[in-house]
Amino acid sequence: MAKDKFEMFQVLDENGKIVNKDEMPDLSDDELQDLMYRMVYTRILDQRAVSLGRQGRLGFYAPVAGQEASMIGSHYALDKEDWIAPGYRDIPQLIWHGYPLWQSYLFSKGHFKGGQIPEGLNALVPQIIIGAQVVQTAGVALGLKKKKKDQIVITYTGDGGASQGDFYEGMNFAGAFEVPAVFVVQNNQYAISVPQDKQTAADTIAQKAVAAGIEGVQVDGMDALAVYAATKKARKDALDGKPTLIETVCYRYGPHSLSGDDPTRYRSSEEDGEWEKQDPLVRLRTYLEGKDLWSEEKENEIVEQAKADVKAAMKEAENTPRQKVSDLIEIMGNELPNNLQEQLEEYRAKESN
Structure with a gap:
């Protein structure tokens, strides 16, 4: 399958300029600001979690800096009643869906209360087994179809997850039974330390949708507007029984997890520098500033709010009986x-x- 059949979909380039006007999503100024708000807030949550982890106050944690456009852009396209089947890195989407921050800290600590999804929150517990959430997604989506619900299921995995058997089985089932599912592979270039070209001979992960008979699209995962637009369309198609595989091409700035991974052993500073030029926050910030929709003062308020929320949530988590x-x-x-x-x-x- 030629790579040019899956050309990367982009709306906003790394300089914050619209390069695809026809695909510009229909978002109001308030919604654009809200999208940026969530991305900034998520970046601070990540920074604080890394710090808390290094202090020994958290358990397992997988950093998300660099993937905010992929995570928040896709989640922003969902309906509140949609279901999320996350992997262990996908805590931000859960939080914005309604999962309490303090519970996310208990999940990190391995506390059973961290896995008790609140009543009314349509989400599964973050999956630790790589790719298993893809099979779960197919099953939940079939249930929604049988009950004639106007809801979809979205699931997330990394590029490493796309090498698992469960990944193919889940997509194949979804395609065969025409269930309302969206599969997002956040291609952050490395499955822990293994680069994508050592994981698969395929030019893109998006083209793996062909074998399942479903739609596949590759998106610039550092472009929140492109991710939102692609997911919005995928959600609409899913409701019509047409599942989609979305590959978001992005980069994790930190290690795979705080459990001993050292990315300097398999990534160069030059590579890090090239991806830092594409920072999803800088890109959307530049665009919004050009429309007089963003300011340093506004962002600083969000930063302080996020820090205060983290402090309060961590206190609640640490006050929970062991x-x-x-x-x-x-x-x-x-x-x-x-x-x-x-x-x-x-x-x-x-x-x-």
Whole structure:
């Protein structure tokens, strides 16, 4: 499959200039400001999470800086009633969908309360198994179709996830049963340390949609307007039983996770520098400033608000009672089998001493 059949879709270039007027999304000035607000807020959440992780106050955390346009741009195109099936890096989309910030910190810590999705929030717990959320998405989407719901399911994985069997199985099922699903692969260039050209011989990830008989599109993942426009169209098509695979070409500025990964061992400073020129926040900021819709003062207010929210959420998370082994056994089912009931009583006795 020739790469030119999947040309990268772009609306806003790295200089903040509109290069595709025909595809400019129909967003009001207030919506454009809100989109930028969410991206700035997310960048601060990420910076604070990295800092908290290095202080030993969080558990597992996967940095998101550089992927804000991909994450927030796609989520902004959704309806509140749509479902999200996230991977472990996709906490920002969950938060903007209604997942409390303090719970996201408990999820990072491995606390069971972090995985208790609030009632009424249409989302699955972030998936740790690479690519498993793609199969889950196909199943949830089939359920929505059978119930004739006016909702879609969107899922996210990285370029590494596109090398998993679950990725192909989920898309194949979605295509065969014409379910309302959108599959987003955030191609941040590396599956931990393995570059894309070592993962697949395909020129693009988008073209992998062909085998599933669904639409595939490659989008500039550093361009929030392009990601929004592509996802908006994909959502509309999904409601008509036409799933879409969206590849967002982006870059993670930080390590794969805070669990020992050192990106300087497999990425050059020159490569980092080239991608920093495409920073999604700088790009959208430049565009909005040109329309007199953004200012340094406005951004500083958002930064301070995000820092205050992080402080309050972290306090709530750290004030949550530490989980006990008995807690984990208790929530394994409504009715525990005899062996687990015995273990529950054993651990309750130990914990009471």
